[in-house]
Amino acid sequence: MKLKLERMILPVVLVFGMTGIAMPAEGQSVLQAIEKEISQLLEQNRACVVRIHAIYAPADRDESLQYGSGYTHGTGFVFDPEGFVMTVDKAVVGAREIRVTLANGEVRTASFVASDPTSDVAVIHVDTSEDLPHVLPGNSDAVRVGHYSFILGNAFGQLLPSIGSVYEVNRDEDLIQLTSTVHPSYGGAPVFDSAGQVLGMVWAAPFQTGDPLATVAQEAPMTVFVIPMNRLERIARDLVRQGQVNYGWLGVEVDEHSFPVVVTRVTENGPAWKCGIRRGHRILSYGGHTITGPFHLRRLVMETPPGTAIQIRLEGEDRDVAAEVQVTERTRADADGRELSEFDPGSAVLSHDVRAQSPPEEMLFDQIRAVEQELGRLRKLIRSP
Template sequence: MEEQDMTRLPNEVVEIYRQPPPGEVVEQYSRPLPGVPRREAQSAVPSKQARRKHSKKGLWIFLGCAALAAVLAAAAVFWDWSVPRHNRIDPFDFDFDYRDSGEDRGSQEIAIPAWPAGQGCSLPVVQEHGPSLTAQEVYRQVNPAVAVVLADLGDGSASVGTGVIFSQDGYLITNYHVVEGGQECTVALDSGRSYEAKYVAGDADSDLAVLKVEGQDLPAAVFGDSDLLTVGDKVYAIGNPLGVELRGTLTDGIVSAIDRDVEVEDRTMTLLQTNAALNSGNSGGPLINEYGQVVGINTIKMTSRYSNIEGLGFAIPSAYMERIVNDLLTFGSLQPEPVLGITVLQMAEQVEPDVWGIEVQSVTENSPAGKAGVQEGDYVLSAGGRDINSSRDLLRVRRQHHLGDELPMTLWRDGEIIEITLSLTEPAA
C-alpha cells in the first residue's frame, strides 16, 4: 500500500499546485476592460452581510452577478488574447495604443530622425570592478541611467521598451525590435526628464540599436565583461515590465547558463540565460552583475500559450555586443567579421613552466592563419597583445578586428616561441 501511495503522490502534488490556465490569471489580475467603468467591477459581488440579511433575494442577486461576472470573464479572456501582451496599458490613462514591441509586425523601416555615426563615441567594456554591492546599491547606481524608450509607430500606436545610457553626452542602447517601425522616439529618465531621441544605427539580426539624446552630464552605466560571468553568479535586471506604469522595476536572480543558443525568428542568437524575472517591456534593459556593471541587454523571455513559464529570460552578452555597438557608432552599420582559419581546443594547457596556450586542432588551407604559417599542433599563447587562455579569449580578439587589419600572434611550437602576423582579408562565413 505504501508503494502504491508513493506512485500516486507526484500526480497529486502536481494537481494540487498546478497553476491556473492563463486566461483565468489574466482575468483575475487584468486592468479594467475598455469601456467598463472601474467601480462596476468593484461592486460586482454583494457583501456577506447583505447575503445574511436578504438570503433569498441575495441568492438571486448573487446568481445575476455571477452571470455578469461570467460575461465579463469571457470578455476579459477575449481581450487578453486579442490585445498584444507587451506593455498592455490601461486605455483610460494613455493616448497611445501600446503594442507588443516583440510581436511580429514584419520587417519595418525605422524613420526616427537620424543622428550621424562616426562622432568619436565608443562603448567601453571593462574587466576591472570594485567590491560586490547590495541590491539597493546596484539600483541606486544603475537605475538613473535606465530609460523608458517610447517609439511612435505613426498609426496612433507606440512600442515601449527600455534602454541604457552608456555615455554622459546621451548615447544609449536598446533592442532593435523596440524601435522598429518607429517614426519618432521619446526617452524618459527616472529623474522625470524626457528627451527626443535620434536614431544612430541598428542591426536587426543582433537585435541592437543605438539612440542619441541631446544632453550633457547624463547618468551613464558602466559596462562590464560578460566573459567573466559563471553559472550561478548573482545578476539584476531593471526595466519597465508591462509598460510605463511599472517603470524602474528591479528584479534579481542568477546566471542560469552561458552561451545558450536560442532560435529567434529563424535566426540563432547566443545569449545569457537568467532566472531574473523579465517581462514584456524589459526589452532593451540592462542585465547587471553584482558589481553594478551592465553585462547584457535583456531581449527575450520564453513564453507559451499552454503553460506558465517562469525564470527563462535571455540577454545579449556585453562581450558580443561590444563590437556590434562600436561598429554602429563608427560606421553606421555592422561590418563583416574576419576569419582566422583555425580550430582550437576550448581551454589552455601548460606547455612549459608559466607558459600556457590553446592547442591548434586544424588549419584551413589558404586562410589567414594558413598563409601566416600556423600549423596543426601549435599552441596559441597570445593574439593582438592579449594572453589566450581559452577559445573565448581568441574569439573576443577576433571580434575586435576588421577586414584589412593585421593581427599579431604568438605561438609555441616544439619548445620554440614563434611570432607571426595574420593578414585578415577574408570575411567569416
C-alpha cells in the first residue's frame, strides 16, 4: 500500500495553546487584537528559528529528500543560548557540512552533535562567541484539543507561518496531532503556546503517493505529528551529555490488536523470560500504570531507565500473577527502527525486538478507516428509499 508517512526534513513547529485573549484597545476590534498577539508571538520567536542547509557527498544523499544536487534544507530551533539547535535527524545525519541561516540572514557553520534514530531527533551546535536567542520550553502535558497551533517553517528559504489547531493528544504514544498546512521541509519545528513557550516539534506528516486511500487522507485536513516538548527535553539532554539515548528493553512481542495486551513471543533469556513471562500472558499493568494498548506498553518500557526493577501484573489462564522484571538497555540490534514507510496491513505484531509499525502510521490508518466507515454509511443513506 502506497500511503507514505514522510518525516519532514525542515523543522520548525509551534503548538499554540491559546488560554486567553487580551482586551482590545480602544477603537480596535477583537480580531485586530488577536492578529496583533499572533504577530507579536511569531516576531518574538523568529530569532530562535534557524534554516538548516546540509551538504552531502553525491553518493550519500537521500534522493527523496533532495532539493538540488547533494543538498537538503531543513528547519531547527535554538534551545540553549550556547548554540545548541534541535531538529529532525533527516535534516543533518550523514551530512558532510552543515550551515545554518539565522533570522537576521547571517550564515554560520554548525557541527553535528548526536541523533536518536528511535525518535528521529537530532542536535547540532552553531559556532558562536555570544549567547543566541533561544526558545522557552513549555509544559506539553498542558496541551489540550482545540488549542491553536502556529507553525513557523523554512519554506523555500523563507520562514513562513502556518496556523492550525490541536485535534488529538495521544498520551499512549506521547504524540500531539495538529491540523495545519505544511511543507515537507517543516519537520523539526518548535511549538509555541499563548505565552510564547515551545510545546513540541513537528515530526511527520502524510504525503500522497498515488494510492486511493492516500487520496482519502489527503482530502482530510493535513495531519501533522508533533513530539511533545517534555519528551524532547529528555532526549536533547541525553544527546548533549552522552551522545545517545538509553532506552529500556523488555524482550517481548505482543498482539497489536488485542486488549488486554497479549504476549505472542518472548525472547529467550531476555528480561521478560527471566521473570517468568511467557506466550499467552496478558499484561495488565506495568510499574503501576494500567496498560491501555500495545503502544502504551512500548512507550512505558522505552522510558524506563535500564537497570530499573519494575512490577508487572499479568493475567494467566486462571489467575492474575505479579512479576518483577529487571529492565535492560535496548541495543541498536533490538531497536525497532522507527522508519515511516509503506504500511503492511498483514502486520499484527508490535515487537520490542524487531521493527514495528510506528504510532503515526497506526493513528493515520485509524482515521482513514473511520472515513471509509462514514462513506459507507452515507452510501447506504443515499441508496435507501
